[in-house]
Amino acid sequence: MPQAVRLHEYGGPEVLKIEQVPQPTPAAGQVVVRVKAAGINPGEASIRKGVFKDTWPSSFPSGQGSDFAGVIEMVGEGVSHLQAGAEVIGFTHDRASHAEFVVVPHDQVTPRPAGVPWEAAGALFVAGTTAYAAVNAVDVQDGDTVVISGASGGVGTIAVQLARLRGARVLGIASPARAEWLTAHGAEPVPYGDGLLERLQATAGGPVDAFIDTRGQGYVKLAVDLGVPTQRIDTIIDFAAAQEYGVKTEGNAVGGRTEVLAELAGLIAAGQLEVPIARTFPLEQVQDAYRELERGHTFGKIVLTPGEG
CATH class of the missing domain: 3.40.50.720 (NAD(P)-binding Rossmann-like Domain)
Structure with a gap:
């Protein structure tokens, strides 16, 4: 069974667990992506701590993560413009990208241009x-x-x-x-x-x-x-x-739209934009990744790389 980050309560990085989850399958209009890179963000740490629980409450057990880049594994009914094997950059609103697989609507992914590194692609959305x-x-x-x-x-x-x-x-x-x-x-x-x-x-x-x-x-x-x-x-x-x-x-x-993501990816591909990567961690070291982030003063992005543990 694939693995994903799960938390069952608010707290520090220690509440982040790696658990086995069912293999996701796409409903009509969805795609399943095998995640190669997924950025982590300060807002996710605040949500995990319960800082925003009155505005953005968590339902436990909860997943985590918005950013991702990877390879399409499966496509749902009605998705004709994307095929299994396509490399994409995307986002989820379901706190679910810190995992080996993520399922999202087809219009929340955009092709990964040649020349955009996986780590940069996976950390781009937020x-x-x-x-x-x-x-x-x-x-x-x-x-x-x-x-x-x-x-x-x-x-x-x-x-x-x-x-x-x-x-x-x-x-x-x-x-x-x-x-x-x-x-x-x-x-x-x-x-x-x-x-x-x-x-x-x-x-x-x-x-x-x-x-x-x-x-x-x-x-x-x-x-x-x-x-x-x-x-x-x-x-x-x-x-x-x-x-x-x-x-x-x-x-x-305001800016979180697929067309904006595509535009930014295009700038990276053209050599006009750089996403500095501070460090990468395998999914199994998600606690360490967030401890690094929460020390502050991170230069650029910290990225999880599922499948490389």
């Missing part, structure tokens, strides 16, 4: 579509000066590149250890910590047009203090500050 929505939300234009907090994280690294593709000048807030990557990707690194407001003002040398916050921790107030118009500030995490200051909160819920 971080990529969130970054895409955030860049759109603040209306990044050619010549804008844009600040991005958490610029070396999973969402931040992609947002940096998408903003640069639009011709913006990007100031990336990150640790000094990530300065080389940011510089190589056309951004101007600004280290976080005491005196950040003054460093940003000095680096910008003028008005800051837009601000994307991927970290929380007071960055919305910092954006306001920088004089950024509230309609051009977007946070993907600090919803309390968004309500207090009247800024945007557009992320995966």
Whole structure:
């Protein structure tokens, strides 16, 4: 029997178990995908801990995971444009991708272009579509000066590149250890910590047009203090500050569409977008993967690779 991540209660990484589950079969309009790579995300850790149980409660036993890339194993009735053996990138809304197999509607997968690494493909949906929505939300234009907090994280690294593709000048807030990557990707690194407001003002040398916050921790107030118009500030995490200051909160819920996923995959295939991979773990080491994620300051994405344990 295939394996999948299951949790039976809220808690830390220790509640994540590897269990045998029935082989999924596709209903009409669905496909079953053998998962080769599946990204993990901070939001999944928060859901597992019960942080959002009033908004997004779990029904136990619960699966986990949204991102995946893999090979179609079976297709359901009425699916004629996809065949077994096709390589795809996709997503599930059923917390089910951290598994050897996942079943999804056919319109939640898109072909994996040649040249897109499996790990990048499997980690693309949540971080990529969130970054895409955030860049759109603040209306990044050619010549804008844009600040991005958490610029070396999973969402931040992609947002940096998408903003640069639009011709913006990007100031990336990150640790000094990530300065080389940011510089190589056309951004101007600004280290976080005491005196950040003054460093940003000095680096910008003028008005800051837009601000994307991927970290929380007071960055919305910092954006306001920088004089950024509230309609051009977007946070993907600090919803309390968004309500207090009247800024945007557009992320995966807005950008999470198959056509966006296909567009981002195309940029990777064309060499215009990179998804940095911090580390990969076999499915059996899912607890260790989340412990690594929850230490914070991850550079890029952590990815599970089912079948490679």
